[in-house]
Amino acid sequence: MSPEITPSQTIGPFFHDALLDEDRSELVPPDHPEAVRIEGALYDGAGEPVPDAMVEIWQASAAGRYNDLPPDPGIFSGFGRSGTDAGGRFSFVTVKPGPVHGPDGSLHAPHVMVSIFARGLLKRLITRIYFPDEEQANANDPVLSSIEDPKLRVTLIAREEGAVLRFDVYLQGEDQTAFFEFSDQ
Amino acid sequence: MRQQGSSGTGDAYREDQPPYLYPDYVATRLRAPKKPLIILPKTLSDTTGPAYGRGPIGELDNDLTRQHSGEPLGERIIVTGRVLDGDGRPVRNSLIEIWQANAAGRYTHRLDRHPAPLDPNFSGAGRCLTDDEGRYRFVTVKPGAYPWKNHENAWRPAHIHLSLFGEAFRSRLITQMYFPGDPLFEYDPIFQSVRDEKARRRMISAFDLETTQPEWALGYRFDIVLEGRNAIPMENHK
16 A cells, blocks of 8 residues: 655766756746846855755746746746756746745745755755745744744745845755655645 | 654655665765754645656657667667556656666766776767656666775666656655666665665666567666655655
């Protein structure tokens, strides 16, 4: 009866030609009136940048709907993929998603789902990017609220840095980013 | 062990998946998170997923032996199977991306320094969509084993990397397909990081005479089961 799920294995160091042959980091064109640029870097437990990772995002549209394809397909799918460079840096151009309702009717603050794959990660890491200008919605968000340690909670909220939103990811250590596992509920 | 409350240790309790920290695989030591994972309740953010992860797929994208002017060297193989969700339903029209070393155990990647020959007729990357029954099919050459620097005299068993989306953000999977009877299994910390032996076996393809085409190519079958929308993740009851 239990599903026999195929185990995860690391992406390894040699995925670039297969997975990053097309640039999927721009979910909307940079000149889109509501374009938001998200930039960040990935750091390991020694504080060194992780240059061989792949970051994927999945998010709702500005209206808060998933798979909300506009009449002009391909403009916004809600999915993005970026490699990391020698400095561990990744980036996306997207729109800010709208708030999304949870199954119990609760309202989740605008957020972007994130998967991180890399050599040395036997399975992906899962995190969320929240937005700094949503103080009230973030305070009421059931997922953010479930994180008891305020220092860990704050790692999920991007920082405004000039024209970009900055979201750095620390895999280990004092400043470690909050990572998730799925519950079946 | 699992902690009470909103955070679990989130790792070692599930023996059918590798843990983040597996010290024998040295690269996990500085990359595995150490703080408890936060339990994420089911929401639309993870029970939905991208309908499609890339631009159009070319007609020959699932045939890695026909991407250049000549044929690659090595043992020609057919790799086929079904992609199912955790409830046993076929995952239809879903993207699979693969990559692998050539028959000599060398990747085209610029950072692969293994002194084995590159093959001008083999790039080692392919993709296809599953059909209405969740089936996929690739034609390629059997990849060679290759050395890596994890420990003294370390060699990876022959494998093909696979990336799958499935129906939801939850079902996203990157894994590796191995070949039956590989003598390197017991020495490979990446393979061994899955502690449950039955789960390890689910990463090994099966030689399949029905898929094998006479006078042309050996066939291997590899079925993949993704976390389904309604699947109940198995906890370790043993």
